[in-house]
Amino acid sequence: MAELASPAPSPDPGPGAGRPRRRALGRLRPSGALAGLVPFFVYTTIFLIIPTLVVVVGAFLGPDGRPSLGSLAALGQPGFLKALTQSILLSAATAIGGAVVGALLAYAVSTAPKDGLLKRFVTSVCGVLAQFGGVALAFAFMASFGLGGLLVGWAKVVGLDLGSGIWLYQWDKGLMLVYLYFQIPLMLIVFLPAVEGLRPQWREASETLGGTTWTYWRRVAGPILMPPFVGATLLLFTNAFSAYATAAALVSQGSPLVPLQIASTFSSEVILGQENVGKAMAFSMVVVVAIVMALYTWIDKRASRWMQR
Amino acid sequence: MAQRAALRRKQTTFRWVVVGLVMAFFALPMVAAFEFTIRARGAEGGYDAKTWQTLLDFGTLAESYPDLAKGIVASLLLAVVTVVIMLVLLVPTMTWVRLRLPGMSRLVEFICLLPLTVPAIVLVVGLTPVYAWVIYLLSGATVWLSFAYVILVLPYAYRALDAGLRAIDVKTLSEAARSLGASWFTVMWRVVLPNLRTAVLSASFLSVALVLGEFTIANLFAYKNLQVAMYLLGKSDSKISVAVGLAALAFAFIILFAMSFVGSRRERKS
Known part of the structure; x- marks a missing residue:
């Protein structure tokens, strides 16, 4: 039954x-x-649900362990609000840029022969870069754009004066560029299965019925790919928003982004009475990302409503 | 027919232009970083391969940079253990949900995507009490970090596997296999898994790359994996740390590239 x-x-x-x-x-x-499903639920409860509850509950506790809004009130400081704004702007810009370029790349790769060398090469490169938004990437950029770096010299040949390389360490210039190096590859990895799901028969059917390339993209492939595209873009946003390693390796002064602010509250000596401020900051991150994911769910639901047969 | 050939030509041109441009964009800082590592030390400039000689000789490396050598071994082990746990946990669960418990798919998806709303840095905070227990019950060995790493890869692995499951008709496939007398294990191993090949591989790709690149949790929990060792080294010897970074990238690339061939060989056999 x-x-x-x-x-x-x-x-x-x-x-x-x-x-x-x-x-x-x-x-x-x-x-x-x-x-x-028991193994799955037990595992995720221990290593995901409990840690999440620790943070969420901790954000609403005062230094004495009693319920309090004091920790959350500390988020109103201008320093933190600035970091939050900058984090959101950085993530949104690199998510959209990365999604557009990554989607183009994914489509280009999907037209290659299946199991061909090109597809293997590009997916492997992207697989490495997508999650290598870490220290190595930051080091590579420091070496390239630092004092006497090769790319500084090349830029000069083109007529671009990159100056002393300070721009590399600024959140709205250098960090944005470096973030694209893991956003574009992640887009390829996430979006490629969706593009590969496009059957050649659909295109043939569209052509048989007299459709042009434009009709095919506008009426067939576009609507099919839109929900995964939007979903992947939102995923890229959260990916950039949570990224810590690259920023930590590049930014040595101040904490222009939320993850750096959180790290500074945990890695440095904790000021008495401030133990839960870090948890409150972490909680605010969770809230921003939760809003984005809720948006994604809503879009996905609307999309799947008219995609049903 | 001519129309089809024209389309194919157009697609080929488009493919090479786009792939070429993006790959050049990716290559630029890597080339420049490589140029940095082969610069000779000293004022007169010129190039030599001293940094790379040190790096490629693991014995010397372990001698002069013991923490780095330990970090490399630890990260490789972490990558393997994480992928195994992830696949054992996710593939049967997701297939089972699709076959028998479609009502649970929303909940499983929610849990799998939850790590996206819980960034690694946040997870570090919440995992502190959990890891106190892990250290107490198991040991303080670096390999147990893979428990946390599985959570980190969960959303990416889930999406990859879900895309794969969406593309095949699991229900019909397993009904066919079951009506031919296959056990559930056979259904999983011989029917579902081969059909999910691309998805399983891309989920594993992402996991390996993520583990080799993981810095946040290891650093804040004071474990020394590859990235942490490299980061610490960067403060004292920037040439060797940039070289390690490039080598790690190249190594991860080789693993993934090789893995993609392993996948296709199995496909030809079955």
Whole structure:
């Protein structure tokens, strides 16, 4: 009776189709089926849910461990608000830039022969770069744009004076450029499966019905790819917003971004009575990202409503 | 037919232009960083390979930079353990949800995407009490960091696997296999997994690259993995740390590139 407990969204299977399905998939009772999920839930509870609760609850506790809004009130300081604004601007700009370039790259790669060398090469490069937004990347940029760096010399040949390289350490110039080095590859990795899901038959069908390339993109591929594109862009936003290592390695003075502010409250000596301010800052990060993800869910729901057959 | 050939030509041109431009953009700082590592020390300039000689000889490296050598070994182990836990945890769970418990898919998705709303730096704070228990029950070894790393890779692995599951009809495939007498294990191993090949590989790619590049959690928990060792070294010897960074990139690239071939060989066999 398992199939009664979970209403299948598939259309009416017709007479006679129920029996093989029951035999094939309905051997276990629903409770037995649920047991299959136990390892997953236990693991995520220990290493994800509990840590999250520690932060969320901690944000609402005062230094004495009693409920208090004091820690959250400390977020009103102009220094933190500035860092929050800068973090959001940086993440939004690199998410949109990375998504557009990454989507183009994903489409270009998807037209290559399957299992071809080009596709392997590009996905491998991107796989490495996407999560290498760490110290190595920052070091590479410091070496390239530092005093006497190779790229400073090349830029001079083109007529671009990069000056002393201070710009590299500023959040709205250098950090933005460096962030693109992990945003574009991440877009490729996340978006490639969606582009590869486009069947050549759909294009052929569109052409057979007299559609141009534009019609195909406007009426077929575009609508199909829009929800994954928007979803991936939001994912890129949260990726940049949470990035810590690159910024930590590049920025040595001040804390222009939220993750650096949080790290400074935890890595340095904690001022008495401020233990939970870091948790409150962390909580504010969670809130921003949660809003973005809620937006994503809403878009996804609207998209899937008209995508249903 | 001519129209199709024209389209294919256009696509090929577009492909090479886009891929070429983006790859050049990626290559620029790497080339410049490499140029930096082969500069000779001393005032007169010129180039030599001294930095790379030190780096490529693991014995010398372990002698002159013991922390770096230890960090490299620790990160490789972490990458393997993380991928194994991730696959064992996610692939059966996600397939099972699709087959038997579609009502749970929302909840599983929510949990898998939750790490996106809990950045690594936030996770560090919350994991502190949990890791106190891990150290107490298991040990303080660096390899147990992979428990936290699995959480970090969860959203990316989930998306990759979900895209793969969306592209195939798991229900029909497993119904067919079950009605032919296959056990659930056979269904997973011989039917679902081969069909998810690309997705499993891309989930593993992301996980390996993420672990080799992970800095935040290891640094704030004071474990020495590759990135932390490199970061600490950067303060005293920038040439060797830039070289290590490039080598790590190249090494991760080679692993991923090789892994992509392993995947396709299995495909040809089955």
